[in-house]
Amino acid sequence: MTTFEASQGRRREVAGTHPVIGGFHPDPSVCRVGEDYYLVNSSFEYSPGVPVWHSADLVRWTQIGNALTGAGRFRAGQAGASRGIYAPTLRFRAGRFWLITTDVSSGGGQLLTSATDPAGPWAPAVVIDGLEGIDPDLAWDDDGACYVTYCSTRPGMEGIAQARVDLERAVALEEPRLVWRGTGLAFPEAPHLYRRDGWWYLVIAEGGTERGHGVCVARARNPEGPFQPAPTNPVFSHRSTTHPVQNTGHADLVETPDGGWAAVYLGVRPRGTTPMFHVNGRETFLAGVDWIDGWPRFDEDRFACEIPDRSFVDTFAGPGLHPRWVSPGAPLQEFVTATGPGVTLAPATCPSGNVSALMARVTDERWRLDVTLDTSGGAAGVLLRLDDQHWCELRAADGSAHAVLRIGPLESRVGEATTGLGPAPTVRIASEPPTHGGPDDIALSVVRDGRGVTLARFDGRYLSTEVAGGFTGRTAGVRALSGTVHVGSVRYEADDAYTGPRP
Ligand code: 6LW
Numbered sequence: 317m318t319t320f321e322a323s324q325g326r327r328r329e330v331a332g333t334h335p336v337i338g339g340f341h342p343d344p345s346v347c348r349v350g351e352d353y354y355l356v357n358s359s360f361e362y363s364p365g366v367p368v369w370h371s372a373d374l375v376r377w378t379q380i381g382n383a384l385t386g387a388g389r390f391r392a393g394q395a396g397a398s399r400g401i402y403a404p405t406l407r408f409r410a411g412r413f414w415l416i417t418t419d420v421s422s423g424g425g426q427l428l429t430s431a432t433d434p435a436g437p438w439a440p441a442v443v444i445d446g447l448e449g450i451d452p453d454l455a456w457d458d459d460g461a462c463y464v465t466y467c468s469t470r471p472g473m474e475g476i477a478q479a480r481v482d483l484e485r486a487v488a489l490e491e492p493r494l495v496w497r498g499t500g501l502a503f504p505e506a507p508h509l510y511r512r513d514g515w516w517y518l519v520i521a522e523g524g525t526e527r528g529h530g531v532c533v534a535r536a537r538n539p540e541g542p543f544q545p546a547p548t549n550p551v552f553s554h555r556s557t558t559h560p561v562q563n564t565g566h567a568d569l570v571e572t573p574d575g576g577w578a579a580v581y582l583g584v585r586p587r588g589t590t591p592m593f594h595v596n597g598r599e600t601f602l603a604g605v606d607w608i609d610g611w612p613r614f615d616e617d618r619f620a621c622e623i624p625d626r627s628f629v630d631t632f633a634g635p636g637l638h639p640r641w642v643s644p645g646a647p648l649q650e651f652v653t654a655t656g657p658g659v660t661l662a663p664a665t666c667p668s669g670n671v672s673a674l675m676a677r678v679t680d681e682r683w684r685l686d687v688t689l690d691t692s693g694g695a696a697g698v699l700l701r702l703d704d705q706h707w708c709e710l711r712a713a714d715g716s717a718h719a720v721l722r723i724g725p726l727e728s729r730v731g732e733a734t735t736g737l738g739p740a741p742t743v744r745i746a747s748e749p750p751t752h753g754g755p756d757d758i759a760l761s762v763v764r765d766g767r768g769v770t771l772a773r774f775d776g777r778y779l780s781t782e783v784a785g786g787f788t789g790r791t792a793g794v795r796a797l798s799g800t801v802h803v804g805s806v807r808y809e810a811d812d813a814y815t816g817p818r819p
Pocket of ligand 1: 343402403450506521566582
């Protein structure tokens with residue numbers, strides 16, 4: 317679609333400096349079925365949970381659904397910021413996709429679901445008890461025994477642990493055993509176990525998910541170990557480099573149909589002055605993998621790709637909502653009515669206290685979001701959220717609008733437009749070039765005669781992970797503050813794919 321007026325021709329980049337799935341899509345897990353690849357991400361407090369993606373080439377991905385839709389033991393709207401659903405693993409076996417993850421807000425245990433079609437429906441989620449920790453992996457040995465290998469948080473058993481499980485009954489078949497403590501870096505986590513060439517490779521993340529993040533590997537002849545670490549550990553990291561993509565780690569490997577290998581991993585794109593700020597959370601990147609002397613080596617230049625144009629216009633023509641839409645609070649079905657065209661929103665609350673809003677992950681470094689509203693039945697808020705303590709909102713009602721900014725405990729009214737908006741305004745939030753050394757400026761505007769009139773502008777660092785902490789990135793969207801609000805359309809224009817001056 318058309319992007320900003322001032323944008324120019326497309327540019328080419330490689331996957332190593334640009335995500336293959338932009339925006340808050342961390343902890344990628346990938347599997348291949350024939351010529352098709354499927355990938356999932358963690359989703360924290362947002363529901364529906366665990367976005368599911370399809371690709372034919374590992375480079376271009378389309379979201380086909382969300383795996384945790386609220387059935388069974390997954391309860392949406394319960395989790396505070398950066399709690400809820402942590403790293404998942406997706407695997408395919410005997411005609412069925414298996415997905416295992418952790419809901420850290422529901423008292424431990426590993427959450428399991430399955431589907432024959434990864435677009436859904438997914439079975440109601442069940443819990444495997446007795447495996448206290450996060451980041452569960454699934455692997456099967458030649459006899460069909462299924463191993464869950466995970467990051468144990470059990471006191472006295474911290475490290476990478478493992479137990480055989482019965483997936484059909486969702487039970488552990490033995491007490492978990494510690495299989496590796498990692499190489500000695502912080503937080504050995506995110507294990508994945510693979511069979512290759514007579515070895516079992518245990519790939520993990522270490523160093524923490526910040527600038528020290530990396531990928532380490534060990535191998536054994538038996539899936540239960542004993543595991544011997546690679547002499548080249550960490551086999552992949554951008555720590556202490558000036559690479560534009562930082563925090564790289566948490567990899568999952570996949571074999572391609574030609575016998576080659578690739579890895580998806582998470583990384584961030586920090587911008588601005590020191591310590592630099594990343595705002596879109598941890599994103600999904602892609603590298604080739606070579607096996608050198610029996611150990612994996614990452615090749616970030618393997619997959620040259622054109623940066624995708626992630627712009628969209630959603631007029632909610634239905635049927636159903638696009639899978640991009642999520643809520644950090646009450647589940648969407650509790651406050652969104654698809655009236656088609658457009659949607660009607662009502663206010664909603666939930667146990668976590670998080671805002672209930674129709675939100676989409678922001679996927680690009682420079683972008684703008686226009687929301688066309690009908691506020692004749694209530695008051696609307698168009699918001700950009702990092703978490704419940706770091707957000708901004710443009711509130712529109714009765715023909716006027718004002719902007720609110722929340723940074724930690726400080727909440728302030730930062731701009732007004734008092735007249736002439738009418739009952740059907742278009743309001744805009746945009747990421748613009750930084751004026752204070754931050755990653756960007758955020759501008760909140762109302763659109764009059766097709767032009768944005770800015771009510772408030774502030775340094776985007778206040779909606780960054782370096783300021784807010786946590787595991788998530790920015791999401792943008794709309795909610796009803798009172799009464800009912802009709803949303804005619806949401807237009808997201810992304811500029812990452814283009815070169816040239818930006819407006
Ligand atoms: C995840 C852990 C991690 O469970 O961050 O980067 C945690 N790695 O493996 C939350 O995504």
